[in-house]
Amino acid sequence: MQAGPAGPLESPETGPSIETSVAVGERPELGRPTVLRRPPPIRQTPTHCWIFYCVRKGACTGCGKTMSSSNIASCTRSRFPLISIHGLWGAATLLATIVTTTGRADDLQPGMNVIVTATRVPTPADEVLAPVVVIDRATIERSNAGDAAELLRFHAGLDIASNGGPGQPTAMFIRGAESNQALVLVDGIRINPGTIGLPGLQNIRPDMIERIEVVKGPRSALWGSDAIGGVVNVVTRRGSQDGWIAEAGYGAYDTKRASLNGGVGLGQSAALDVGVSWTDSDGFPTRATDDIDRGYDNLSANVALRADVGAAEVTVQHWRTAGTSEYSDFFLAPVDQDYVTSTTAAEVRLPVGAASEARVSVNHLEDEIQQNQSPDFLETDRDTLDAQYDWQLSKVHGLGVGAMYARERARSESYGEGFKSDTDTVNVHVQDRIAVGPHLAMLALGYTDHETAGSEVTWNAEYGYTFNAQRTRVYGLAGSGFRAPDATDRFGYGGNPDLKPERSQNYEIGVKHALTTRQSLTLSAFHTDIEDLIDFTVLSYDPFEGINENVAEARVEGIEASWVYTGSQWQARVEAIYQDPRDRADDSRLLRRAQESLTVGLTRAFGPVLFGLDVLATGDRKDFGLPQDVTLDGYVLADLTAQWRVTPSLSLIARVENLLDEDYELADTYNTADRGLYVSMRYAPRPPTEAGSSHGAPTQQDLHADRRRRQHRSRRRDAGAKGTRAGRGLWHGRRGEQRDRRGASGAGPARRRAGDADRNPARPVRPRWRTLHSRPSCNHCGARGST
Numbered sequence: 150m151q152a153g154p155a156g157p158l159e160s161p162e163t164g165p166s167i168e169t170s171v172a173v174g175e176r177p178e179l180g181r182p183t184v185l186r187r188p189p190p191i192r193q194t195p196t197h198c199w200i201f202y203c204v205r206k207g208a209c210t211g212c213g214k215t216m217s218s219s220n221i222a223s224c225t226r227s228r229f230p231l232i233s234i235h236g237l238w239g240a241a242t243l244l245a246t247i248v249t250t251t252g253r254a255d256d257l258q259p260g261m262n263v264i265v266t267a268t269r270v271p272t273p274a275d276e277v278l279a280p281v282v283v284i285d286r287a288t289i290e291r292s293n294a295g296d297a298a299e300l301l302r303f304h305a306g307l308d309i310a311s312n313g314g315p316g317q318p319t320a321m322f323i324r325g326a327e328s329n330q331a332l333v334l335v336d337g338i339r340i341n342p343g344t345i346g347l348p349g350l351q352n353i354r355p356d357m358i359e360r361i362e363v364v365k366g367p368r369s370a371l372w373g374s375d376a377i378g379g380v381v382n383v384v385t386r387r388g389s390q391d392g393w394i395a396e397a398g399y400g401a402y403d404t405k406r407a408s409l410n411g412g413v414g415l416g417q418s419a420a421l422d423v424g425v426s427w428t429d430s431d432g433f434p435t436r437a438t439d440d441i442d443r444g445y446d447n448l449s450a451n452v453a454l455r456a457d458v459g460a461a462e463v464t465v466q467h468w469r470t471a472g473t474s475e476y477s478d479f480f481l482a483p484v485d486q487d488y489v490t491s492t493t494a495a496e497v498r499l500p501v502g503a504a505s506e507a508r509v510s511v512n513h514l515e516d517e518i519q520q521n522q523s524p525d526f527l528e529t530d531r532d533t534l535d536a537q538y539d540w541q542l543s544k545v546h547g548l549g550v551g552a553m554y555a556r557e558r559a560r561s562e563s564y565g566e567g568f569k570s571d572t573d574t575v576n577v578h579v580q581d582r583i584a585v586g587p588h589l590a591m592l593a594l595g596y597t598d599h600e601t602a603g604s605e606v607t608w609n610a611e612y613g614y615t616f617n618a619q620r621t622r623v624y625g626l627a628g629s630g631f632r633a634p635d636a637t638d639r640f641g642y643g644g645n646p647d648l649k650p651e652r653s654q655n656y657e658i659g660v661k662h663a664l665t666t667r668q669s670l671t672l673s674a675f676h677t678d679i680e681d682l683i684d685f686t687v688l689s690y691d692p693f694e695g696i697n698e699n700v701a702e703a704r705v706e707g708i709e710a711s712w713v714y715t716g717s718q719w720q721a722r723v724e725a726i727y728q729d730p731r732d733r734a735d736d737s738r739l740l741r742r743a744q745e746s747l748t749v750g751l752t753r754a755f756g757p758v759l760f761g762l763d764v765l766a767t768g769d770r771k772d773f774g775l776p777q778d779v780t781l782d783g784y785v786l787a788d789l790t791a792q793w794r795v796t797p798s799l800s801l802i803a804r805v806e807n808l809l810d811e812d813y814e815l816a817d818t819y820n821t822a823d824r825g826l827y828v829s830m831r832y833a834p835r836p837p838t839e840a841g842s843s844h845g846a847p848t849q850q851d852l853h854a855d856r857r858r859r860q861h862r863s864r865r866r867d868a869g870a871k872g873t874r875a876g877r878g879l880w881h882g883r884r885g886e887q888r889d890r891r892g893a894s895g896a897g898p899a900r901r902r903a904g905d906a907d908r909n910p911a912r913p914v915r916p917r918w919r920t921l922h923s924r925p926s927c928n929h930c931g932a933r934g935s936t
Contacts, residue, residue: 266334266362266382268582268591269371270539270549276584278591278611278624280659280673280709282307282363286386289355291752291761291792293398293804293827295428297353297361297383303748303763303788305724306365306709308770310741310815311351313435314822315404315428316445316474319351322742324365324675325705325730326378327682330632330651332368334382335468338492341375342516343529343559343572345637349490349516350381352470354449356396356408356426359386366675367630367655369607370595373553373576377630377653377679385451385468388412389420394833401806401825402442404430419456425449428472435476437818441483447472461499468492473521487519505540530558547582559636568640573600574633587615589624599633602650607631617662626657634683638697643685645697653679668714677705702733722750740778741816743767761790772817784813800831 263271267279274281282304294300298319302309308322320328333340333348340348361383368376388394389412398406405428412422426449435443453466469491478484494512501507514531537551553576560569578595593609613624634648659673682701688694707728714721725747730739738744746767753760768783787808793801803826810824 264362265337266380267364267368268549268580269537269551270547270582272582276582276589278589278613278626279368280365280657280671282361282365284361284363286359289358289360290800290802290831291759291790292355292763292788293790293802293829294355295404295827296351297355297358298350300355300358300361301350301363301381302786303750303765304363305711305726305746305748306707306728307363308742308746308767311819311821312816313476313819314402314432314443314445315430316351316432316447316472317435317476317819318347319349320347320741321350321381323363323378324677324707324709324726325703325728325739325742326653326677326679327739328741329635330375330377330630330653330679332372332374332376332380334372334380335492336385336466336494337382337510338494338512338514339372339375339531339533340490340492340514340516342527343531343557343570343636344527344561345635345641346516346518346527349470349488352447352449352472352488352490353383354408354426354428354447354470356406356410357385357424357449357451357468359384366626366657367607367609367628367653369597369605369630370593370609370628371551371578371580373574373595373597374599374631374633374650377632377651385453385466386410386422386424387420387453388422388424389414389455392834394831396829396831398802398827398829400804400827401822402431402433404428404827406829415456418458419454422451422453422455424451432475433822434820436481437814437820439477439481441477443475443477443483443485445472445474461497464494464496464498466492466494466496482522484520484522486521489515489517491515501538501540504542505538508535508537510535525563526561528560532556545583545585549580549582550578551580552577557636561637561641563641566642568636568644570636570640572636574598587619589613589615593628597631597633599650601639601646602633602648605631605633605650605652620663622661624659624661626655626659628655629653630655634697638683643695643697648683648697649681649699651679651681651683651699653677667716668712670713671711672708673710674708675706679703679705703731703739704733705730705739718754720750720752722748724748737778738771740771740773743770743783757794759792759794761792763788763790774817779817781814781817784811785809786811786813798832798834800833801828802831803828 264274264277264281264283265271267277267281284300284304289300292300295315296319298309298311298321301307301321306324309319310322310328311317311319321331322328323331328347329341329345333350335353342348361381363379363381365379367378368380372380388410391410391412393409393411396406396408398404400406406426408424408426410424412420414420427447429446430444431442432444433442434440447470449468449470451466451468453464455462455464457463469489471487471489471491473485473487475483475485492512492514494510496508496510498506498508510533512533512535514529514533516527516529518527520526533553533555535551535553537549539547539549541547553574555574555576557572557574558570559572561567575598576595578593580591580593583590589612591609591611595607597605597607599605607629609626609628611624611626611628613622615622630653631650633650638644638648639646655675655677657673657675659671661669661671663669680702681699682703683697683699684701685695686698686700688696705728707726709724709726709728711722711724725745727745728742729744730742731737732739746765748766749762749764751762765786766783770781770783771778772781773779789805789808791803795801805824805826807822807824813821815821
């Protein structure tokens with residue numbers, strides 16, 4: 150359903166890529182290829198397909214496999230990928246250009262365009278009906294962003310509110326839902342704390358991120374509590390696949406950054422990934438009435454060991470982010486706090502038979518905030534056991550079941566009052582996925598047993614129908630979600646142990662349409678009802694007392710649209726949303742959420758230089774105020790970026806934040822950044838590609854340089870062959886091989902070119918790229934073509 154790129158823009162690390170609000174797929178090294186993934190049909194026909202030969206002396210340079218005219222398309226470890234220069238490929242071909250993978254059209258599973266978060270299994274993007282935003286590595290590199298929240302705010306339906314400068318508490322509202330109704334994952338591990346604190350998006354460093362997947366709408370049936378507004382999954386990087394990459398930068402407010410990511414292969418069946426990132430900033434005053442700069446520092450690290458043990462894949466991984474955040478309290482006194490969030494996980498994936506897979510993981514979360522000027526603190530420890538089994542019943546039908554047990558320990562102390570709470574939670578789910586011709590469907594049912602909040606049943610039902618030569622899809626979605634009360638709701642100030650979960654019902658209809666092979670359009674309308682919202686009810690004003698109760702209700706209605714254009718030099722993305730989040734008790738607008746917003750992303754390549762412009766225009770919002778709520782003005786925020794690839798290994802990146810120097814507020818009385826310049830230098834040496842390895846797709850410069858090296862070697866071999874038919878066969882690839890089989894009575898043009906080489910061996914004829922002009926199919930991958 151997506152228009153493929155005509156010539157994807159390139160990343161120094163990951164090669165050709167595309168920035169889009171529609172799911173653009175996952176690099177295959179992030180998830181093991183599984184029998185559960187079914188290749189989506191290639192729905193775009195290339196007009197031109199230019200190919201580099203990989204045949205030398207009858208063998209593939211990538212894997213050494215003996216090649217011939219009949220099996221050239223069967224090499225799966227070729228050194229040179231299929232490069233689509235003018236072709237318009239579908240979603241599967243787009244990912245094939247992102248990663249260095251070559252194969253037949255029916256063997257594209259390792260490089261398929263897949264989404265994991267929406268269904269908990271790798272699913273082709275064309276079969277994901279839920280609205281999804283994917284921020285890939287190339288977009289992250291170009292943005293030069295300071296944290297994960299800055300990457301998310303330039304997408305419609307994701308409202309960001311921050312209490313001041315870098316490192317300050319940041320809230321995200323997905324399609325009008327509350328900030329604590331969005332589930333945040335790191336590598337599939339829940340990092341939402343058990344206390345009232347928000348997941349620390351401001352502490353997740355972009356240097357450590359490979360990609361971010363956002364699923365809008367309820368997903369509690371698959372992920373459990375908190376997934377009312379949606380799910381955000383941050384996938385960390387795999388250095389052993391990318392090679393060693395170092396980066397250093399400097400910017401406004403004396404912000405200094407440095408990072409190193411890489412890894413090593415441990416034999417043929419294991420790899421060790423390592424990453425570290427450091428940030429230090431003097432910051433600026435967090436409060437509008439203050440003049441003291443409040444700084445921030447962060448040190449993040451990630452290490453993962455992956456190994457094949459027999460038929461199983463075993464992964465042990467640890468991610469940690471920690472540092473100090475300074476701010477001004479309500480009385481403008483300078484204070485600071487130490488924070489740490491870490492996840493540790495061990496996972497085993499095991500194929501079972503030819504069409505199923507079992508996965509078992511054990512993970513541990515630590516989340517802690519410690520005040521340095523008082524004994525106040527927040528602390529969450531969570532141990533989770535997660536098991537999942539998926540199998541493909543047929544080519545069109547996949548079924549999955551899963552179960553999770555979590556033991557959470559939450560502790561808190563605030564203004565002399567504290568609590569301790571241990572909570573057990575059990576989740577089970579079953580999911581059915583069906584894809585028959587133009588029909589797509591997904592059904593999911595989840596059951597959660599919360600130790601104090603009781604049990605809850607949630608569900609998702611989705612259906613889509615494709616028509617108009619597979620260019621148009623209409624779909625309908627329905628589902629429910631819930632959020633179990635956290636420990637602070639139950640035992641903090643105004644705590645009530647008898648609280649029930651917050652519940653939601655969501656409905657959505659939409660259409661996705663490919664306007665042309667370069668453009669796609671999506672339009673949807675959604676309606677969400679949320680009931681049993683937890684609210685603080687005042688019991689007495691003197692003394693001031695109250696209790697948390699399930700008394701509030703909310704309704705969110707909206708329309709969302711997006712348009713994506715992908716060209717050889719230009720890329721454009723426009724997203725817009727109109728939403729009406731209302732408190733049903735008094736029909737007032739919910740706080741810190743704009744009714745309308747528009748985001749625009751433009752990217753233009755000029756040879757080795759890539760320019761980008763990101764714009765966010767949003768309407769006014771309500772915020773807390775005394776004696777009544779205040780209104781925050783709307784604003785237009787623009788970021789200008791530039792990326793210059795000086796050499797194949799060295800890149801310079803610059804970002805002008807708040808280009809228009811807009812004076813705006815995300816929270817009442819809290820400052821935001823002025824116009825500022827941030828620059829960085831990235832060094833990504835690309836060692837010689839070994840068979841079976843992947844360091845990102847080679848760029849045009851790499852391919853031309855390699856072609857010249859191959860020509861030079863061929864000239865030397867040709868001089869040794871002295872014009873024989875064997876030497877001529879080297880020059881003409883498969884044509885020479887075919888002529889050798891036919892004998893001296895070869896076809897006219899090929900024979901004349903061979904004669905030219907015989908007459909002047911010192912000046913051999915250049916090898917020629919094959920095209921699809923007047924050919925029924927591509928000689929390399931088998932894709933059908935036309936003139």
